[in-house]
Amino acid sequence: MLTRDFKHPLSKMVSERWYDLHNLTGSNFLLIAFNPPTEWRDDFKKYWTEKLGEEFEIFWEEWKSGFMPGGAVQYGDLFEPEIKISQYPCLILFTDPNNLECQKVVVRSLPDWDVDSLYYLLSGMIESIKECGKKPEEKRLECLQSSLTSPTAKFLDHYKHVKMQALDYMKKHPSQILLTTANFIFAFSSANILSLGETATILLDVIKKMK
Structure with missing residues (x-):
């Protein structure tokens, strides 16, 4: 090294x-x-x-x-x-x-x-x-x-790094991430991309995982 x-x-x-x-x-x-x-x-x-x-x-x-x-x-x-x-x-x-x-x-x-x-x-x-x-x-x-x-190996290493950084940020700022996720989901719902039932299910799943 x-x-x-x-x-x-x-x-x-x-x-x-x-x-x-x-x-x-x-x-x-x-x-x-x-x-x-x-x-x-x-x-x-x-x-x-x-x-x-x-x-x-x-x-x-x-x-x-x-x-x-x-x-x-x-x-x-x-x-x-x-x-x-x-x-x-x-x-x-x-x-x-x-x-x-x-x-x-x-x-x-x-x-x-x-x-x-x-x-x-x-x-x-x-x-x-x-x-x-x-x-x-x-x-x-x-x-x-x-x-x-190989390009694939390097990409996967960087992907794992970004994922770890994101998870670490979510743990430190759960309320901010939850608000952003909720806004994102409801934006899709209002655009008729997701049904209201699907929206609620996804949002509840997000909340559950953050506990």
């Missing part, structure tokens, strides 16, 4: 939800981020001690020292083609970490959403990545490209 701005909501999300992301990815794939967690937990240290053995202390000290803000931009040229600054922040997906220069990668730019929305977006991506990991090795990159970067 490449970020160029430590003040971007994505950077904040990674730091705040570091251990949630750690648990979500599990042993299925490795997620590398340049934003340190808000705190270093003992269970996380134990996990990597078991994975890295004697080399753990070397890596641990480097991790805790962290990276300079915006340092991730120095790693865009590891890939072919090179990742442009305009594509940051983004998620770079590849299947063979030992041959970065000799393989194709899937690049998914990440939006400037709020922290919670970005977390749910990434959670959905992680689920898709896990599913692609179950496919034969030669099919994985194609699967990742289809499920994460």
Whole structure:
């Protein structure tokens, strides 16, 4: 995950939800981020001690020292083609970490959403990545490209985001939404698009769902 701005909501999300992301990815794939967690937990240290053995202390000290803000931009040229600054922040997906220069990668730019929305977006991506990991090795990159970067996939992600924003607004402003919905329904009724009986049923259903 490449970020160029430590003040971007994505950077904040990674730091705040570091251990949630750690648990979500599990042993299925490795997620590398340049934003340190808000705190270093003992269970996380134990996990990597078991994975890295004697080399753990070397890596641990480097991790805790962290990276300079915006340092991730120095790693865009590891890939072919090179990742442009305009594509940051983004998620770079590849299947063979030992041959970065000799393989194709899937690049998914990440939006400037709020922290919670970005977390749910990434959670959905992680689920898709896990599913692609179950496919034969030669099919994985194609699967990742289809499920994460296709126009349909991007549209659905934005649709879910707008839906969540709308539902959140409805919860915070129920009376205003109810008035707007009622006006909309009665406008259709007065134009003979809906019968009065249908209007009443729809309006009651709206009220019921808002309780």
